[in-house]
Amino acid sequence: MEQDTPILEVERVSLRFGGVRALTDVSFSVPRGELFSIIGPNGAGKTSMVNCISGRYRPTEGRILFDGRDITALGPNKRAGLGIGRTFQNLALFGHMSVLDNILVGRHHLMRHGFLTGMVYWLFGAQREELAHRRAVEDIIDFLEIQHIRKAAAGTLPYGLRKRVELARAIALRPRLLLLDEPMAGMNLEEKEDMARFIVDLNEEWGMTVIMIEHDMGVVMDISHRVIVLDFGRKIAEGTPEQVLADPHVKRAYLGEEDELLIDETERAG
Amino acid sequence: MQWDLLLQLTLNGLIVGALYGVVAMSFVLIYKASQVVNFAQGEFLLIGAWTCWWLLTEFRLPFVWGFLLTLVFMTIFGVLLQVIVLRPLIGEPVISVIMVTIGLSIFFQALMKWMFGVFAEPFPPIFETQAVRIAGLEVQSVYLLSLVISLAIMAAFAWFFTASKYGLAMRATAFDQQVAQSLGISVRMVFAMAWAISAIVSAVAGVVVGVVNGVSSGLSFYGIKVFPAVILGGLDSVLGAVLGGIIIGLLENIAHFFDSTILHWGNMFQIAPFYVLIVILLIKPYGLFGTRNIERV
Numbered sequence: 016m017e018q019d020t021p022i023l024e025v026e027r028v029s030l031r032f033g034g035v036r037a038l039t040d041v042s043f044s045v046p047r048g049e050l051f052s053i054i055g056p057n058g059a060g061k062t063s064m065v066n067c068i069s070g071r072y073r074p075t076e077g078r079i080l081f082d083g084r085d086i087t088a089l090g091p092n093k094r095a096g097l098g099i100g101r102t103f104q105n106l107a108l109f110g111h112m113s114v115l116d117n118i119l120v121g122r123h124h125l126m127r128h129g130f131l132t133g134m135v136y137w138l139f140g141a142q143r144e145e146l147a148h149r150r151a152v153e154d155i156i157d158f159l160e161i162q163h164i165r166k167a168a169a170g171t172l173p174y175g176l177r178k179r180v181e182l183a184r185a186i187a188l189r190p191r192l193l194l195l196d197e198p199m200a201g202m203n204l205e206e207k208e209d210m211a212r213f214i215v216d217l218n219e220e221w222g223m224t225v226i227m228i229e230h231d232m233g234v235v236m237d238i239s240h241r242v243i244v245l246d247f248g249r250k251i252a253e254g255t256p257e258q259v260l261a262d263p264h265v266k267r268a269y270l271g272e273e274d275e276l277l278i279d280e281t282e283r284a285g
Numbered sequence: 286m287q288w289d290l291l292l293q294l295t296l297n298g299l300i301v302g303a304l305y306g307v308v309a310m311s312f313v314l315i316y317k318a319s320q321v322v323n324f325a326q327g328e329f330l331l332i333g334a335w336t337c338w339w340l341l342t343e344f345r346l347p348f349v350w351g352f353l354l355t356l357v358f359m360t361i362f363g364v365l366l367q368v369i370v371l372r373p374l375i376g377e378p379v380i381s382v383i384m385v386t387i388g389l390s391i392f393f394q395a396l397m398k399w400m401f402g403v404f405a406e407p408f409p410p411i412f413e414t415q416a417v418r419i420a421g422l423e424v425q426s427v428y429l430l431s432l433v434i435s436l437a438i439m440a441a442f443a444w445f446f447t448a449s450k451y452g453l454a455m456r457a458t459a460f461d462q463q464v465a466q467s468l469g470i471s472v473r474m475v476f477a478m479a480w481a482i483s484a485i486v487s488a489v490a491g492v493v494v495g496v497v498n499g500v501s502s503g504l505s506f507y508g509i510k511v512f513p514a515v516i517l518g519g520l521d522s523v524l525g526a527v528l529g530g531i532i533i534g535l536l537e538n539i540a541h542f543f544d545s546t547i548l549h550w551g552n553m554f555q556i557a558p559f560y561v562l563i564v565i566l567l568i569k570p571y572g573l574f575g576t577r578n579i580e581r582v
Contacts, residue, residue, distance in 0.1 A: 069467055070466075092466045092469050095467055096469045100468075101467050103464065107461050109460040109464075110460070111460070112456065120454065120457045120465070120468055121468050123450060123457075124470075184468065188469055
């Protein structure tokens with residue numbers, strides 16, 4: 016695979032539900048190793064965009080390329096197998112399973128041994144494989160600092176920790192592209208700082224390309240390399256955090272500074 | 286009081302209850318994995334038993350081979366049923382799916398009668414000794430075997446759900462299909478597998494009962510007995526299904542004992558489980574082990 020092919024290319028993607036246009040003609044590409052954020056007001060189509068990438072929705076028009084390969088027609092489980100992991104906006108842990116089991120589910124597609132070969136595991140080295148999986152899961156548990164809750168039922172944990180377990184489960188499948196849908200929603204300042212640190216580490220040390228939707232502008236501007244802004248399903252700006260913040264369209268659409276802009280324009284007119 | 290009779294009936298209850306438990310488990314498996322209430326579960330027993338009987342009598346296969354071939358057939362049957370009949374129903378209202386499984390039940394019931402007739406047919410004898418005596422009680426050797434098989438299936442289920450890749454995938458799918466897919470699990474595969482395993486396990490129970498009582502359409506009554514068992518245990522709990530099955534088996538036989546010795550109301554054997562079903566639904570609607578959603582505020 017050529018090193019300078021972007022890991023993800025979104026080409027003129029539109030998504031319609033009946034008469035509702037969730038996305039209109041959105042294009043962008045994400046190079047390998049980038050920490051990329053999608054921002055925009057509520058209902059701008061951010062989650063729809065992530066769902067198109069993860070395969071939950073199929074775009075009405077346009078193409079999505081992963082590693083230069085067209086994945087538009089692939090189902091979500093196939094895409095996970097290719098190396099696209101994700102978290103969900105509304106916590107979606109397996110509430111009655113332990114934290115450990117939740118993370119192990121994330122290893123599903125990496126496990127070669129199934130029902131039958133597992134039964135004769137001493138012949139095929141499934142035990143060795145099991146150990147490797149356990150070790151990988153332990154690495155993740157250490158990294159996210161959730162050792163103390165590993166045996167707890169996921170549904171009983173406080174909110175911040177559940178978010179962390181969900182991240183653990185997503186990275187257990189060793190994604191090359193990690194999609195985070197509002198990883199910090201509903202967290203307090205300390206939890207947000209921890210989460211931001213984990214995301215930066217995943218990006219820099221674990222080498223994962225990250226696409227993140229987040230409402231906390233402080234965090235987005237601090238850690239993202241590049242940002243795109245969606246509004247009413249259209250891309251209205253793209254660039255570094257500074258460029259995007261300075262964009263008048265963004266101010267108008269997202270930051271609620273339309274009055275200021277209006278004043279500017281009336282002043283200029285006057 | 287006739288203690289001998291009570292003891293004998295209790296033992297019968299345990300053995301039959303373990304079989305109910307096995308059928309209930311396979312019912313719960315389908316419900317958990319694909320959210321389908323399968324009213325045709327009893328017909329799985331019927332089809333499995335008739336297939337095995339047919340292989341043994343028509344081709345004079347040794348029991349082991351006939352039995353194994355039956356399991357292979359049931360695997361294919363379970364997968365095809367899911368893929369052809371139930372997959373297109375994904376996303377349809379629950380009531381439509383229930384109607385379809387009731388339809389399947391009637392269809393297979395009639396098909397089996399058409400193919401194999403309406404009379405009970407005995408299996409060719411499998412064991413040299415028909416009965417053994419344990420602690421002064423007469424126990425049919427097939428009954429003993431059935432208890433062993435039931436326990437083995439239960440152990441296999443426990444292992445499958447807690448320690449195998451597909452068991453974990455199945456639990457994940459039962460919980461949230463979207464999330465399971467995002468983790469690389471093929472939901473179609475999980476559904477097909479759930480139906481196949483359920484069909485196999487039910488067929489094993491069907492063959493065991495068929496060997497004991499002969500094969501007849503009465504076998505599908507096990508599918509009805511499953512309802513008090515699973516509702517007692519909680520619709521989505523495998524452990525609950527096992528215990529529910531054993532309790533229902535015991536209850537039937539003990540009710541039968543009191544009915545035949547003291548009460549003389551008649552037919553308590555058939556009815557008692559359903560009285561219990563109603564009482565349980567009144568006081569514990571989630572069943573003994575059913576999951577209530579964990580609430581956190």
